[in-house]
Amino acid sequence: xxxxxxxxxxxxxxxxxxxxxxxxxxxxxxxxxxxxxxxxxxxxxxxxxxxxxxxxxxxxxxxxxxxxxxxxxxxxxxxxxxxxxxxxxxxxxxxxxxxxxxxxxxxxxxxxxxxxxxxxxxxxxxxxxxxxxxxxxxxxxxxxxxxxxxxxxxxxxxxxxxxxxxxxxxxxxxxxxxxxxxxxxxxxxxxxxxxxxxxxxxxxxxxxxxxxxxxxxxxxxxxxxxxxxxxxxxxxxxxxxxxxxxxxxxxxxxxxxxxxxxxxxxxxxxxxxxxxxxxxxxxxxxxxxxxxxxxxxxxxxxxxxxxxxxxxxxxxxxxxxxxxxxxxxxxxxxxxxxxxxxxxxxxxxxxxxxxxxxxxxxxxxxxxxxxxxxxxxxxxxxxxxxxxxxxxxxxxxxxxxxxxxxxxxxxxxxxxxxxxxxxxxxxxxxxxxxxxxxxxxxxxxxxxxxxxxxxxxxxxxxxxxxxxxxxxxxxxxxxxxxxxxxxxxxxxxxxxxxxxxxxxxxxxxxxxxxxxxxxxxxxxxxxxxxxxxxxxxxxxxxxxxxxxxxxxxxxxxxxxxxxxxxxxxxxxxxxxxxxxxxxxxxxxxxxxxxxxxxxxxxxxxxxxxxxxxxxxxxxxxxxxxxxxxxxxxxxxxxxxxxxxxxxxxxxxx
Ligand SMILES: Nc1ncnc2c1ncn2[C@@H]1O[C@H](COP(=O)(O)OP(=O)(O)OP(=O)(O)O)[C@@H](O)[C@H]1O
Numbered sequence: 001x002x003x004x005x006x007x008x009x010x011x012x013x014x015x016x017x018x019x020x021x022x023x024x025x026x027x028x029x030x031x032x033x034x035x036x037x038x039x040x041x042x043x044x045x046x047x048x049x050x051x052x053x054x055x056x057x058x059x060x061x062x063x064x065x066x067x068x069x070x071x072x073x074x075x076x077x078x079x080x081x082x083x084x085x086x087x088x089x090x091x092x093x094x095x096x097x098x099x100x101x102x103x104x105x106x107x108x109x110x111x112x113x114x115x116x117x118x119x120x121x122x123x124x125x126x127x128x129x130x131x132x133x134x135x136x137x138x139x140x141x142x143x144x145x146x147x148x149x150x151x152x153x154x155x156x157x158x159x160x161x162x163x164x165x166x167x168x169x170x171x172x173x174x175x176x177x178x179x180x181x182x183x184x185x186x187x188x189x190x191x192x193x194x195x196x197x198x199x200x201x202x203x204x205x206x207x208x209x210x211x212x213x214x215x216x217x218x219x220x221x222x223x224x225x226x227x228x229x230x231x232x233x234x235x236x237x238x239x240x241x242x243x244x245x246x247x248x249x250x251x252x253x254x255x256x257x258x259x260x261x262x263x264x265x266x267x268x269x270x271x272x273x274x275x276x277x278x279x280x281x282x283x284x285x286x287x288x289x290x291x292x293x294x295x296x297x298x299x300x301x302x303x304x305x306x307x308x309x310x311x312x313x314x315x316x317x318x319x320x321x322x323x324x325x326x327x328x329x330x331x332x333x334x335x336x337x338x339x340x341x342x343x344x345x346x347x348x349x350x351x352x353x354x355x356x357x358x359x360x361x362x363x364x365x366x367x368x369x370x371x372x373x374x375x376x377x378x379x380x381x382x383x384x385x386x387x388x389x390x391x392x393x394x395x396x397x398x399x400x401x402x403x404x405x406x407x408x409x410x411x412x413x414x415x416x417x418x419x420x421x422x423x424x425x426x427x428x429x430x431x432x433x434x435x436x437x438x439x440x441x442x443x444x445x446x447x448x449x450x451x452x453x454x455x456x457x458x459x460x461x462x463x464x465x466x467x468x469x470x471x472x473x474x475x476x477x478x479x480x481x482x483x484x485x486x487x488x489x490x491x492x493x494x495x496x497x498x499x500x501x502x503x504x505x506x507x508x509x510x511x512x513x514x515x516x517x518x519x520x521x522x523x524x525x526x527x528x529x530x531x532x533x534x535x536x537x538x539x540x541x542x543x544x545x546x547x548x549x550x551x552x553x554x555x556x557x558x559x560x561x562x563x564x565x566x567x568x569x570x571x572x573x574x575x576x577x578x579x580x581x582x583x584x585x586x587x588x589x590x591x592x593x594x595x596x597x598x599x600x601x602x603x604x605x606x607x608x609x610x611x612x613x614x615x616x617x618x619x620x621x622x623x624x625x626x627x628x629x630x631x632x633x634x635x636x637x638x639x640x641x642x643x644x645x646x647x648x649x650x651x652x653x
């Protein structure tokens with residue numbers, strides 16, 4: 001049997017994790033030898049494989065499982081698209097400047113850091129601080145962090161700070177400025193006062209073509225590429241909703257002060273889904289499958305009351321009680337939870353936080369963020385919003401291209417209403433180019449206004465006024481209004497969009513934190529307990545040495561693993577087997593196969609499990625079958641232990 005895994009042998013140590021990620025080249029600052037640029041990172045071999053494996057699982061979990069329509073749209077986008085979508089006017093954060101040094105800080109982050117540091121200082125003064133900081137951590141001063149000083153605050157100030165922090169995302173720029181003044185918040189690096197908050201647009205501007213006359217932007221999200229292709233997608237889906245489009249690609253945001261590693265960068269990979277539904281029917285046909293999934297929910301009322309206490313609730317109950325606006329949104333929150341926990345995110349460090357009213361885009365009807373806890377606190381990693389009909393409506397209005405669904409009605413709808421009939425010839429002769437304006441005014445009238453106009457015309461003349469204040473006098477030879485019967489057999493509507501939007505870097509980094517630990521007997525060596533499904537390498541083949549006589553067997557085992565679709569690597573470096581395994585524990589490789597002299601004679605090998613370091617022994621083919629099933633997830637380690645005897649170090653390998 002597997003030994004119990006003691007993953008909390010040592011408390012989480014961020015410095016050690018960062019050293020490991022750097023040493024093993026998971027990722028590193030881009031352009032490092034030129035001094036680097038804040039917020040830009042390159043992924044090395046294990047980081048790239050980990051990201052590809054997360055993407056591949058995402059594709060299976062969402063695109064394949066739900067039959068979504070995949071897209072790959074351009075990054076460079078002409079300016080009018082983002083003018084229409086509202087990004088040019090509103091895709092901005094509030095920044096403040098240090099009044100003496102000119103250093104720029106994001107206003108909400110400044111308030112958060114300073115108030116959190118004061119609360120930490122208060123805890124320390126009251127003797128409630130969780131862990132005294134290690135000296136080496138203290139030395140490594142993070143620029144973006146205000147340092148706590150042990151000063152006790154009055155109880156009402158603690159309550160006020162907690163209340164501000166619970167609803168920080170709800171404050172406007174001027175309100176953040178007011179908070180800085182009221183609470184004497186200064187730049188923690190210099191203690192200088194800061195300016196009033198100003199808006200800073202996060203899009204990278206560019207221009208398309210040699211003349212510089214066609215401004216463009218690098219997209220800050222992939223979503224607009226979906227919306228602009230809506231009518232083609234609808235056509236591809238035979239004109240029916242609901243359906244979803246999905247896209248994985250790069251996005252760019254000129255973040256004000258990116259200082260949190262992969263959590264806030266200027267170029268990152270997003271995976272976005274746009275799910276199109278009938279606004280009158282937001283049920284989801286597979287909702288029953290996720291009804292019982294229990295989530296930690298932090299709804300908006302709790303936050304506005306100044307608390308961060310989550311409630312455990314099944315998605316079914318949350319939708320029934322109206323906590324989550326509709327079934328489709330609830331369905332996606334549950335699917336997001338299942339995806340994140342499948343790839344190794346700790347469910348106890350995952351919560352769903354509802355946006356407060358000011359935080360939510362004005363057009364959205366409900367919005368929840370999947371937040372993952374890591375060493376910097378709770379971090380939004382997936383946003384999931386019901387964006388109503390906003391995007392399709394604005395693009396359609398701007399371009400005149402209908403972005404609507406036309407649905408044949410089972411029963412035609414018969415209505416009677418007043419209908420204007422124009423004598424266009426006479427109208428044109430009388431009013432020239434204003435004839436069109438007149439028709440638009442009359443066609444835009446509601447039933448009551450038409451009835452009034454009809455009454456006036458019956459009296460001989462009627463006067464209408466255009467939006468710019470001009471008056472037009474109409475007579476019955478120009479226009480008649482009659483009651484008519486209409487039969488409508490097609491319903492036309494703009495679908496609503498539910499959008500789950502994933503930032504892969506934030507998920508990847510949080511996963512690395514959740515997976516990292518050190519063994520009790522070897523604190524220097526870390527282990528990344530990544531699930532096999534995302535681990536960069538699945539199996540490490542470890543021959544006793546690099547001697548030629550092991551080569552045929554290594555080739556055979558590698559080839560059989562390849563045929564089984566299992567990605568393996570050989571480590572025949574000139575160091576002890578123990579060291580080689582320790583190195584691969586740092587890379588998160590879940591299984592190891594040892595090949596020894598006895599393997600050549602007896603055709604057996606051992607199978608080592610990373611977390612327990614337990615080893616089993618079996619014939620080469622048995623071990624390959626077992627490890628393949630372990631990687632596929634069709635058996636677990638306990639089942640492998642039932643199948644194969646434990647290797648106690650004495651059997652011939
Ligand atoms: N600068 C960034 N670096 C890394 N990932 C990001 C960044 N900005 C956004 N993301 C990711 O994209 C997802 C969707 O983007 P969204 O626009 O909802 O984020 P946001 O609300 O602007 O994030 P934040 O408030 O943290 O800036 C986020 O949940 C996050 O995972």
